Amino acid sequence: MTYPFPRDEGEATCVISGAAGLGIQTVEDMLARLVVDSGLHIFGSREYMSRVRGGNNSTELRISTSRVDALVDRMDILVAMSRNVRANIRERIGPTTVIVGDRAELGEELDGAGGVFVDVPLAELAAASGGRIYSNSVAAGIVLGILGIDPGRAADYFRKRFSGKKPEVAEKNSAACLAGHEVGERLVEGRGLFSPENGSSGVGRAIINGSDAVSLGAMAAGCNFVTAYPMSPATGLLSFFAKHAGRVGAVVEQTEDELAAINMAVGAAYAGARPVVTTSGGGFALMAEGISLAGVVEAPVVVHLSQRPGPATGMATRSEQADLELALYSGHGEFPRALYAPGSIESAFMLAQEAFRVALKYQTPAIILTDQYFVNSFHNVCPEELVLMEGPSPLDETPADYRRYEDDPSGCSPFGVPGLGLGIVGADSHEHDETGHVYEDFKLRRRMQDKRMRKLRGMSSEALPPALYGPEDYDRLVVCWGSTIPIFREALSLLNLKGVALLAFEQVWPLHQSAEQLLKRAGRIVAAEGNSTGQFARLLRAHTGVKATDALFKYSGLQFSVEEAAEGLKGVLSGNGGGSR
Amino acid sequence: MTYPFPRDEGEATCVISGAAGLGIQTVEDMLARLVVDSGLHIFGSREYMSRVRGGNNSTELRISTSRVDALVDRMDILVAMSRNVRANIRERIGPTTVIVGDRAELGEELDGAGGVFVDVPLAELAAASGGRIYSNSVAAGIVLGILGIDPGRAADYFRKRFSGKKPEVAEKNSAACLAGHEVGERLVEGRGLFSPENGSSGVGRAIINGSDAVSLGAMAAGCNFVTAYPMSPATGLLSFFAKHAGRVGAVVEQTEDELAAINMAVGAAYAGARPVVTTSGGGFALMAEGISLAGVVEAPVVVHLSQRPGPATGMATRSEQADLELALYSGHGEFPRALYAPGSIESAFMLAQEAFRVALKYQTPAIILTDQYFVNSFHNVCPEELVLMEGPSPLDETPADYRRYEDDPSGCSPFGVPGLGLGIVGADSHEHDETGHVYEDFKLRRRMQDKRMRKLRGMSSEALPPALYGPEDYDRLVVCWGSTIPIFREALSLLNLKGVALLAFEQVWPLHQSAEQLLKRAGRIVAAEGNSTGQFARLLRAHTGVKATDALFKYSGLQFSVEEAAEGLKGVLSGNGGGSR
Amino acid sequence: MTSNIFDLPGIEISWCPGCGDFKILDSIKQALVELGLTPLDVVVVSGIGQAAKTPHYMRSHFFNGLHGRALSNATAIKAANPGLEVIAVGGDGDMYGEGGNHFIHTIRRNPGITNLVFNNMVYGLTKGQASPTSQRGFRTPVQVEGVRAHPFNPVATALVQGAGFVARANAGDVEATKDVIKEAIKYKGYALVDIFQPCVSFNPVNTYSWFKENTYWLDDHDASDFNGAMALALSGAPFPLGVIYRGEEGPTFEESLAAYRSDSTPLCRRGAARDAVRELIDGMCS
Amino acid sequence: MTSNIFDLPGIEISWCPGCGDFKILDSIKQALVELGLTPLDVVVVSGIGQAAKTPHYMRSHFFNGLHGRALSNATAIKAANPGLEVIAVGGDGDMYGEGGNHFIHTIRRNPGITNLVFNNMVYGLTKGQASPTSQRGFRTPVQVEGVRAHPFNPVATALVQGAGFVARANAGDVEATKDVIKEAIKYKGYALVDIFQPCVSFNPVNTYSWFKENTYWLDDHDASDFNGAMALALSGAPFPLGVIYRGEEGPTFEESLAAYRSDSTPLCRRGAARDAVRELIDGMCS
């Protein structure tokens, strides 16, 4: 039988779905590596339930001959490893979806779900290769076979991955993979979807996910102090730094709670460290008082806020963009801060550095907003496109008459730290005088508040402009921020509508001055956001007066897919209303 | 010598300034009582340093033949009890200010400060009456003498106030007061500023400060659960409830921190109590996660957020209006809430009840925003004008098939509690199904998020409209909210400008639908706020698109005075710019 | 375990197969049944973590709040309605880490609640970081060189805060654990049961057999002897199991509240004290 | 006290006349001088409260942060620059109430900081509410019927968390308090000194004379004996003063950080690890 695989499209999307604990992560990593080593591009994204074993999670792998960096609904291949495939996956099964599964596990549950079912005795093949636990490698082999990728490299990969374990672990995985590969090859009748000619040697070889991109950017910026309390989906940065603490010379500590994490960060910043804390909305909510402390003591503190759906515990392993206003307004009193929301791996690396640069220069908090979708997605990038910005400049020694809060037209006092120079360095959470001592004086209060708020001018003048994609002479504008950017960019290029452009914000506060004019040029503005109220649109209106005429909101816990974005935009722009999903 | 006292103006303002620990509070209370008992109106306001003894605090007392409810700079009489009178008081000394002080204490520090100095041997007179600690009562007596108020009533007052102590305490205070009264009478040459005829029996006899007005309103609404961690200026509500806990049947507990306070409140609400927590900005910042919890478990929780200047510790005993955005946006994720900001004692009483009504009806948090100025200010009111709204309705017993989060067009599920009926009552901080159990489903998520957010419609439709003061056909509008309202109202009536009206918001979220049209009718809009960035103006623009053309911001730590408001408005409205103070 | 009225039918339990939490759940439900309680009498309160999912797996009133805050919720629920049997459950991270401050101060307050801590010496739900009770040297993706902080001792800490009932149990011993839980629920004031719980996914060190080998059930220990209890509490492995301390039953938090002095009605049945308001306002008129 | 290099000239101290805090301030400054430290060596870290105002009344580096969070700030400052002498000061409410969780977990972590708690058994700055250490029956405007919670025992709690140095002092005894503070500062790891401090404005019960009558200085106590220390810690009034426990000097938090394994440079002098970043990215290419 010939299966309806996509051929000559230069792209294929494979979804692997299965219970937690089956080693899908290994499949994902191995496939990604081999795909990229074959000169193809890859994008991967995971969605998972809040449990350690069981349930049903999935990973999407988009393999392409050109750059891919956005989630799609398209599902050419579904490898269903466990029964009880969840609705969000079932719904994506189309007539041409080839479903690979083991009927012994799945029974008849996918009968009638559409697509073309291929029954493969995964467990049996795995058992023959050394044990049922190698089912994941059988599955990986099948995908390799379908894609047309040489399974020989898999053996290398497993040897490297399991170098700490007994050699037979790698060997059995390889055997399982080979067994799977044979099956895969048979499914495509020996003619894999990609051939070696599809590959290009110019393909970016680094495979980096959003979390690591933020971590690497922070490291590049000289981050050397990491405190955090574990919280999905933000823990990755903590683990990454913990693993490399010795190598990069960073203090890394898991704290008793988020209050300790942020207050350690502020203390460390006072002492001249370059700290980051990583958390999600609930943890950030607990840090609000500490953020305000950073504001008044003028401490350069960077926060990685990786969003998930709220309120409260919400959906612990899902995605949303609903903490923008929290990030912008939390903390009592008024003080400047900067907010970044990267949309790609390259910009995550860059913006993490920018966040440190701005935090250090303006001695105030900077926040990097990501979300579960973003931190758990990866794509291949060229190492050369990961731009290393200028590192932090060494701190000056303080003179004997040093005053920490010396007034300055920029609002930024010379930054001194204890233990470096002859001056006394004070920091105070009260309103204070130039030396940092508490002093109740109404004029001093105004002077100090003005000094701090003045920084916002400099920060605004250095703000990164939004990126415009599409025609310069647009009359309709789609506005989005952060992780939705590549998705809406691809959706728009699919739709190829005249007069429609995308305005994409990766710095969401302070706003670049061009925003107002760019918005005003549009007759219609679609706010596309991963929340239920249009937080960024509200922010834009508050500061530019321009109202979004249409809304496309998603808050189901999953990120928009390209198709969904396209369909939504089509609806909205044709006047059939957008609304929320 | 004849002193330049205000005569026949129907109003006099007396400021008593002195170190903490001298008993100025007693003077203030006694004078207020006697003034009102004489049929006159009073307004009192305190400003104080963050210390227990020493320093220099002051109380302003405005005595008038008509209602007074706003802070003024005017200072007809200054009683300076301690040396080192602070600049904010010195600056208010005008040519006609009569300064009463004891040269033995003050030395020459007020020479050349302006005004007319009257040297009174306060300490000596007090010593003669039983001890130097009675200086405060001597001072009180002097003021009574100047005002023309019968000192006989003071004796009654002291007997009542010190009923728990030895009788001689009251007696010595009375004696000291009488001694002072003689001095005061001499200063006005026997002709007090007010005569018995000025008084009216129709004067509201209840003397209530902002803090007690909120507490009483909460009690009237059936509040029966109070948890808080002490924090200026919010502790008053906690102490008030603690004092009357047995009488009103309320659970009152000082918690270990603010996290416990808010989480107890949410737990209590789940169990059918009607809770309030009281705090200031820093404590509220810590409560953000708990507020979000209240949002998702749909718990009716009322928070009293009494603002003081931030960021962080800021000025612990001073005033500001800079936590509006904190109150509105803090807590992760999206959920409905209501925000109230009373401007007068009557509305504090009413709005505290309204906050409970809305919190209970919509099962979501409501926040009452006051500030240090407001909670520590008092004026006399008619008990009849303290409107008792309808109390809370008894809770229904749950049926056996009860589901806590039953969907409903209004968003509000029938409210059941454990221990009342046959149903199981569940509450969950995750996204959950109708029974409250955690269940990961993307459609359920949307349905539940929609259900919760739908409440905002009802809440909007019931929102209190802003009050318009001044001509209906205004072309210029001054916009303010909360405690500044009476101040700007008086300032505008002083200025008596054509075409200028005041739009005063006591419900600041959700906004009443009339706001947009009212704003759009104005050619110029002055945002008058006690913060440095115009938070409410930003909110109005975000939701109506209307931008304030002018700003009048104060963030020195002190509230606007009527004169300052008037002067500022004059500047702004004449086009000379307003700016910040 | 046999089925009982606290079973919640038709649910999918998301704990890992073999997790000690299943056994503790059985112990709890059995204890409740044996005490003659019904699902309408009980409120199970929890925070966030694997242990904290418990209320979703049994039939009773429940309040599943925030990570670390269950004791505050539970104290309030008990104070609002002292007639309810309130049980706060959670993990070691939840109760002793994020919730550490409430742990200390709740004990000092002595509400009549039962506190069950599923102590697996690891953060299960967030995939294997150290918890306050992790033993020295325990390696995780965050504690890459092994834990070095002094392990938190919940039993001794609780005793120092004046806890009237402090016990320890072992998930593996369902029957004995159930008995301890029964004692804890019967105790009038605050009662702590720290329950050793194997996490089969993230704690390869403190396993069923490790707990078996490193614990022993107390035999004829005089639980009313505070000093003896303290000595047991401070002893290292092997850890004593059973009721370590059972003090006199002093007044509970809710019993000492002025709100109930002359009226035992739970708050949910009370109206507004409008007369008191009128009187208070009158008092401000003179 | 005689003037010393830690005096901050020309300041107005806002404590009430007669407050025990003045005496403690003297003890601290004198201790620092006697240890040969200078204002540039020392960072005084505090939260909010009367006690927490201390850094504003002496000459040295200082970080005056939020209520309850001083130990977190102090731990981080020490970790960022282990060469600094870090002293965290605060009141009983600050350190044991709002900051209770950090108190416990900071001790477990064992940073090389000194923790001085001015224990006046009341909230001074906020005008007289009960603190965790308020004695039973203590009446305040909030605890109108008197405190009923079990008083927090900082000494015993610290011992249970593994504190290596635990001491108690009395503000009234300036000289002896100074000596204890010196010992605490000299101790390598975390050192707690809980200092009884009369609040003349809001604590009419625990006065200078009350503390005199209800305390005694330890004489020949073997501070290295943990069990003896625990017994002293648990004893009620009269309370022992002096060094109650002094354990072995194990590795501190900062000593065990990987960041300092091969490089003792404080963080403020370090650049970015750009080579490591390049290597890590390279590692992601294969």
Ligand SMILES: Cc1ncc(C[n+]2csc(CCOP(=O)(O)OP(=O)(O)O)c2C)c(N)n1
């Ligand atoms: C404020 C906040 N911080 C962090 C988390 C993430 N989180 C959820 S459970 C958990 C720890 C779980 O450990 P434990 O309490 O020991 O329970 P277990 O899963 O081991 O049963 C953490 C850190 C959260 N939900 N909320």
Ligand SMILES: Cc1ncc(C[n+]2csc(CCOP(=O)(O)OP(=O)(O)O)c2C)c(N)n1
């Ligand atoms: C988050 C927060 N909550 C509350 C306060 C108010 N507050 C300041 S100091 C203090 C307690 C002071 O008591 P203690 O720590 O014992 O110090 P003392 O004044 O007695 O020296 C409180 C509750 C605050 N500043 N911040």
Ligand code: SF4
């Ligand atoms: S991760 Fe551990 S604690 Fe959590 S369910 Fe699995 S075995 Fe149990």
Ligand code: SF4
């Ligand atoms: S209130 Fe008490 S602790 Fe505070 S300064 Fe006065 S006496 Fe000292």
Ligand SMILES: [Mg+2]
């Ligand atoms: Mg655990």
Ligand SMILES: [Mg+2]
């Ligand atoms: Mg204190």
